[in-house]
Amino acid sequence: MTELYEKLFQPYKFSSGVEVKNRIMLAPMTHYSSDDQGYVTEEELAYYGERSAGVGTVITACAYVIAGGKGFPGQFSADDDAFIPSLRKVAETIQGKGAKAILQIYHGGRQSPPDLLPDKQPVSASSVASSEGAPVPREMTEAEIQEVIKAFGEATRRAIEAGFDGVEIHGANTYLLQQFFSPHSNRRTDKWGGTLGKRMIFPLSIVNEVEKTVAEHAKSPFVIGYRISPEEGSEPGITLDDTLQFVDRLANQNLDYIHVSVGHFWNGSFRESDRTESRIVKIYEKVGNRIPVVGVGALHTPEEVAEAMETGVPFIALGRELLMEPYWIEKIKSGKEKEIRTTLSKKDQEELVIPDPLWEKLVNVKGWLPVVD
Template sequence: MKNTYKPLFEPFTFASGVTVDNRIVMAPMTTQSSFENGMVTTDEHNYYKRRVEGVGFVLTSCAQVQENGKFPGSLSAASDNQIESLTKLANTIKSKGTKAVLQIFHVGRMGTSASVGEQPVSASAVAAARDDAETPRELTNAEVHEMVKSFGEATRRAIQAGFDGVEIHGANTYLIQQFFSPHSNRRSDEWGGTLEKRMAFPLAVVNEVKKTISQYATKPFMWGYRVSPEELEEPGITLADTMQLLNKLKDKGLDYLHISVGHFEQTSMRDKSSETPVLKLIQDDIGNDIPIIGVGMVKTPDDAVKALNMGLPLIALGRELLVEPDWIKKVKNGEEDTIRTEIRLEDREDLAFPDSMWEYVQSRPGWLPFATK
């Protein structure tokens, strides 16, 4: 291994007491391949098994906390019936010594009647800003309280299934973000209106998950929160909004905050005059108080080191581990020159993509680098 890359392979211990072997995290990526009832398929086990070796910890694709919060092929943590299936997934991920973290979410207004079997729900009856978006039904106050409890119950199931942690998915336009966003949250009760009230649901979920971990975990159990720092919609989440939320989250005892941006050096989408990467702004503001995971187009080991040099202690790889499952092993063995940078059709078997995932990535030109010859 080159000396330059040694910082990537230093262990890291979280506040919960969980220690990971290195600074590389497998980002949560949707496989769209679970059974209709949300249980894990053999294809998914093979997909994870192909990628887990050497990773500090693996974030699974998102698992819904209620069955009306799914999308086609998503995992479920919505019922005790799923615990056995989740246990098998945790065991698959941990089979190579890697920590397993279950990401928990609710799709909210990003779902469809066809996928959830009923009208989608959200903070308010406001459709997403896309042409085919359905108008969701506004959750009642009682349903909001029940939703909070559902995140706690999903956490309990993750603990009982043997996962090493959970990540609360407050990003990528799903339900928790919908409550935080002034675009999707037009409520005038305790859950919306002012910025303070728009933070109420995310913070209630965090408090419920924290309480559940305290009640059920018998060994160190890590927990994090994922956030998208800005929205382009008007009105939409601003970086100033997010900084206020993050400053509240950092005092909740979380192990980390996972910042979802398109590129690790991306500057503000809303403030075009800003020349400082969003991740750097966040790291400088709260990084001394809570570990920050950076993600976004970290392709090469030099990119990863560059991200670490911004002060970030942990780096998530997503598409890079889809294209090259042996990315970490090759860097560790000094074979970074052999890292696969594009996919050929004959690579399919080696990459162990589930059928639905293979179809998905092929249908979106440019999302993954496919060889043209």
């Protein structure tokens, strides 16, 4: 292994006290393969087992915290104590291979397909569809808002009881927490909406609830991460300046990291074309040393990851690359980095241990992965 990659292999101790052996994380990726009730299947456990030996941290696919927030067919559930044994299998599989296991906790809000919901009615901050023709959500009542905040706390308690090392609050990718932060989906005039500060109240209430749950229930150090999307394309929509104010608030919480979800690590603002510096780097500069930032997005080779870390961003999550190359870390360690795959061959499903429903999307949805044959 060359010196170039030394940064990737530095251990790190989060503020909670959890220690990880290196700076690479498996990015959260939904695998659409749990059973209809939300229990994890053997295929999913095999998928995690195959990808947990090298990386320091595995962030799981998003698990819904309440039935009204389910977002995908085959999504796994953290919405009831009945799922603790199912969640435990995920945690044990990941930890058994040597990585720390972080459960991503989620509510889909207006993005939930009506067919997956008990009453077929998505909910959100306000009754505004994401785009023309998309389902119109029902505005959440005060009682429903409180119920969802509690549900994030309860899912965290279940993650603790299942033996996870932490949770990542999914505040990104247009789902419910982002919907409350966004001026597009949040048109409320009560305490949960209006100014930028008020649009932060719902996500911050969830952070507080999760922190409280960890303080009450965790008997050993437990990570709390928060994932954001820095911008939205809609009008009105979240701007980079909104996000810089939000991360400033998040940095003062008892969080272990902020994870910035973008498609490409180096891309600048898509709302303001003159702001060309990487949004991840901007966020890193804003929070400074107060909280570590996790960067992600279209990084594949070890050189690309090392270059991204040269910016000072301390953690990198790899998503699609670890689908195509589960042994990414091991190949660097054994000096075989030139053998790291950065394309997908249709022949390799079995070797790559990818569940059928995810595989079908990867090979058929154009643009997701470079499929070579």
